[in-house]
Amino acid sequence: MKMLQSEGVETIFGYPGGVVIDIYDELEKTDIRHILVRHEQGAVHMADAYARTSGKVGVCLVTSGPGATNTVTGIASAYLDSVPIVVFTGQVPTHLIGNDAFQEVDIVGITRPCTKHNYLVKSTGDLAYIIREAFYLARSGRPGPVLVDLPKDVSVGTATYKEPPREIKMRTYNPTIDPNPKMLSKTIDALLEAKKPMIFAGGGVISAGASEDLTTLARQLKIPVTTTLMGLGSFPGSDSLSLGMIGMHGTYRANMATAEADLMLAVGVRFDDRVTGKVETFAKQAKIIHVDIDPTSIRKNVPVWLPIVGDCKKTLEGLNALLKDREIASSVESRSPWLKQIEDWKNAKRLAYEQKDIIKPQYVVERLYALTQGKAIISTEVGQNQMWAAQYYLFDRPNQFVTSGGLGVMGYGLPAAIGAKAANPDRIVVDIAGDGSIQMNIQELATAVQHNLPVKVVILNNGYLGMVRQWQQLFYDKRYCQTTMDFQPDFVKLAEAYGAVGLRATRPDEVDAVLKAGLAETKPVIMDFKVEREECVYPMVPAGKAITEMLLT
Amino acid sequence: MNNFIADASSKQRVLSILVEDKPGVLSRIAGLFSGRGFNIDSLCVASSNDPGESRITIVTPADHHLIEQIKKQLRKLINVIKVQDLSEVPAVAREMALIKVQAKAEHRAEILRIVDIFRCKVVDVSAGHYTIEVTGNQGKIEALLELFRPMGIKEIARTGIAALSREASKTNGRN
Ligand SMILES: Cc1ncc(C[n+]2csc(CCOP(=O)(O)OP(=O)(O)O)c2C)c(N)n1
Numbered sequence: 001m002k003m004l005q006s007e008g009v010e011t012i013f014g015y016p017g018g019v020v021i022d023i024y025d026e027l028e029k030t031d032i033r034h035i036l037v038r039h040e041q042g043a044v045h046m047a048d049a050y051a052r053t054s055g056k057v058g059v060c061l062v063t064s065g066p067g068a069t070n071t072v073t074g075i076a077s078a079y080l081d082s083v084p085i086v087v088f089t090g091q092v093p094t095h096l097i098g099n100d101a102f103q104e105v106d107i108v109g110i111t112r113p114c115t116k117h118n119y120l121v122k123s124t125g126d127l128a129y130i131i132r133e134a135f136y137l138a139r140s141g142r143p144g145p146v147l148v149d150l151p152k153d154v155s156v157g158t159a160t161y162k163e164p165p166r167e168i169k170m171r172t173y174n175p176t177i178d179p180n181p182k183m184l185s186k187t188i189d190a191l192l193e194a195k196k197p198m199i200f201a202g203g204g205v206i207s208a209g210a211s212e213d214l215t216t217l218a219r220q221l222k223i224p225v226t227t228t229l230m231g232l233g234s235f236p237g238s239d240s241l242s243l244g245m246i247g248m249h250g251t252y253r254a255n256m257a258t259a260e261a262d263l264m265l266a267v268g269v270r271f272d273d274r275v276t277g278k279v280e281t282f283a284k285q286a287k288i289i290h291v292d293i294d295p296t297s298i299r300k301n302v303p304v305w306l307p308i309v310g311d312c313k314k315t316l317e318g319l320n321a322l323l324k325d326r327e328i329a330s331s332v333e334s335r336s337p338w339l340k341q342i343e344d345w346k347n348a349k350r351l352a353y354e355q356k357d358i359i360k361p362q363y364v365v366e367r368l369y370a371l372t373q374g375k376a377i378i379s380t381e382v383g384q385n386q387m388w389a390a391q392y393y394l395f396d397r398p399n400q401f402v403t404s405g406g407l408g409v410m411g412y413g414l415p416a417a418i419g420a421k422a423a424n425p426d427r428i429v430v431d432i433a434g435d436g437s438i439q440m441n442i443q444e445l446a447t448a449v450q451h452n453l454p455v456k457v458v459i460l461n462n463g464y465l466g467m468v469r470q471w472q473q474l475f476y477d478k479r480y481c482q483t484t485m486d487f488q489p490d491f492v493k494l495a496e497a498y499g500a501v502g503l504r505a506t507r508p509d510e511v512d513a514v515l516k517a518g519l520a521e522t523k524p525v526i527m528d529f530k531v532e533r534e535e536c537v538y539p540m541v542p543a544g545k546a547i548t549e550m551l552l553t
Numbered sequence: 554m555n556n557f558i559a560d561a562s563s564k565q566r567v568l569s570i571l572v573e574d575k576p577g578v579l580s581r582i583a584g585l586f587s588g589r590g591f592n593i594d595s596l597c598v599a600s601s602n603d604p605g606e607s608r609i610t611i612v613t614p615a616d617h618h619l620i621e622q623i624k625k626q627l628r629k630l631i632n633v634i635k636v637q638d639l640s641e642v643p644a645v646a647r648e649m650a651l652i653k654v655q656a657k658a659e660h661r662a663e664i665l666r667i668v669d670i671f672r673c674k675v676v677d678v679s680a681g682h683y684t685i686e687v688t689g690n691q692g693k694i695e696a697l698l699e700l701f702r703p704m705g706i707k708e709i710a711r712t713g714i715a716a717l718s719r720e721a722s723k724t725n726g727r728n
Contacts, residue, residue, distance in 0.1 A: 294629070
């Protein structure tokens with residue numbers, strides 16, 4: 001407990017059980033806030049969003065066996081999105097391990113491939129140091145989830161508390177933070193020489209806290225910026241240099257620019273297949289400079305002209321410092337045709353929809369953007385809702401958009417909103433949801449109501465598993481096998497049953513009123529928008545195609 | 554004999570991995586290979602000369618690009634101290650095998666003659682068979698097996714390759 005406080009832990013998301021009763025007993029004596037969830041998966045997503053929106057490490061505590069296995073999806077999601085969390089799981093007493101004891105499961109074995117590291121603590125004396133190391137690993141280098149498995153006898157046992165040193169030095173773990181200075185000046189030369197440069201920013205920029213540095217660099221050199229889904233907010237979405245998102249549902253201009261660029265400065269990205277499309281064709285004209293703290297990300301999927309291993313913030317700071325002594329006006333001048341070309345692409349094919357008599361999901365997101373002045377923290381579920389949120393809500397700040405990017409977990413959004421709200425009580429937090437996904441962790445509405453965390457849920461209710469239906473429409477001759485979900489609860493009554501507020505809009509002219517009422521509420525709210533059922537997300541690059549081969553309508 | 558176990562273009566790579574001797578290390582490494590679709594041709598694990606450390610030698614088929622990724626992924630594991638690609642430096646590699654070969658009366662002399670030529674040892678004798686111990690590079694072991702095969706090999710136990718670089722180890726860090 002002392003260790004947790006020494007790590008600055010203020011909030012824990014958890015759920016008790018037999019082997020962790022003692023820990024809960026002790027927890028009660030501290031001033032650490034415990035948020036009792038309704039399902040352990042929810043606890044992990046909450047800790048994940050809490051971490052992303054507070055800059056701290058998120059913490060969970062669950063029991064052994066089923067408590068532990070219920071955390072796996074959340075851990076895997078945090079792993080793929082590089083989110084710093086520490087998950088404490090109870091375990092049966094050491095002498096019973098391996099015995100198929102009641103509620104025993106080898107959670108260290110199960111989570112080995114989806115944690116940055118994990119520990120089975122064998123003695124109480126090791127606990128303090130392991131906790132220190134776990135937090136250090138979670139937050140340093142490329143951040144990620146760390147799991148600490150606590151056998152009952154270890155957590156019940158006593159040991160003299162000796163605070164481990166603050167500064168951890170590990171022989172086998174020492175991430176490269178400082179970029180190679182030679183590479184930096186080479187990068188500057190290349191940026192100034194390029195005629196068609198672009199910046200491609202990802203979640204790494206956000207987790208390194210480097211968004212401002214990136215923005216400075218891009219604005220000084222007038223280089224357009226595209227981001228991944230995870231990178232939304234690393235560069236202001238409303239800036240004229242913003243190309244919007246890249247990839248499968250990226251904007252026309254972002255994908256076209258990628259194909260035409262002669263230089264790509266890629267920062268904190270991993271060239272995931274949803275971004276690159278057919279990888280052989282990706283950014284074929286461009287020399288790629290790739291900055292990442294994790295060497296395994298570099299040259300994993302695409303050839304790289306100049307690899308820079310290092311912290312994104314240190315690297316961008318270094319580049320901005322070098323730029324001070326350089327003449328940049330003429331270079332910026334020489335690139336005006338490129339910016340003009342991008343403007344033309346933008347005007348040729350904007351993100352668009354037509355609002356007629358049935359509510360368009362895009363319209364709901366646009367109105368939400370307007371009514372929250374673009375300032376809300378937005379979490380999403382997975383599917384079309386996630387993509388419309390990414391396309392139509394322009395994110396100007398980092399950590400404003402919280403989504404399960406890598407794993408794509410339906411059921412992430414509601415608990416994530418709750419976690420974000422716990423870290424940011426003064427901000428408006430909205431989960432943009434689909435009617436399918438929201439049912440995957442709907443039980444957490446009780447958590448929100450009980451702990452007075454008034455999150456807002458906007459359901460874009462199409463009565464389908466929309467994104468899968470879209471694939472079936474476009475690539476499977478409209479055979480909507482098992483994606484029709486028109487049997488559903490009455491979400492308004494459901495909200496009320498949980499002690500939250502339920503609102504519904506069925507016509508376009510009701511959208512604003514419902515959003516305004518919902519945003520004004522002091523309780524958690526579900527807003528159910530009955531939207532155009534067969535609307536599709538465009539642009540769309542069919543899987544395995546080059547990202548310039550976009551379907552636009 | 555060639556100083557290089559394999560040259561840079563060849564597909565068989567020998568990785569020497571120094572790890573902390575902690576529970577689960579081997580499964581972290583094996584899991585990394587299976588989870589990411591890397592192959593293991595042979596695997597050999599034993600404690601090293603420093604207490605608390607073990608050396609794992611893995612032979613894996615990989616081209617230049619893939620081996621880079623494998624090495625980086627291994628270095629990313631928290632318990633890995635050092636990864637060395639012995640395909641890139643002068644190195645020695647050896648494997649030991651125990652071969653239980655049928656020893657019919659008419660074959661015994663022949664077996665012993667082969668044992669002599671290959672400088673191996675007979676480590677166990679029973680009514681029906683000899684157990685022979687051989688150490689060497691993979692080529693030697695394969696050749697020996699080829700010769701014994703017509704007489705009937707009952708069982709084989711091979712250790713997999715263990716290898717060390719020839720240079721004095723310069724670096725202690727994770728390189
Ligand atoms: C846990 C989980 N199961 C299945 C999927 C596959 N999947 C991706 S999107 C999607 C449909 C989501 O439907 P809904 O939540 O209604 O959102 P919509 O696409 O309609 O906005 C499904 C089933 C997933 N991403 N996560």
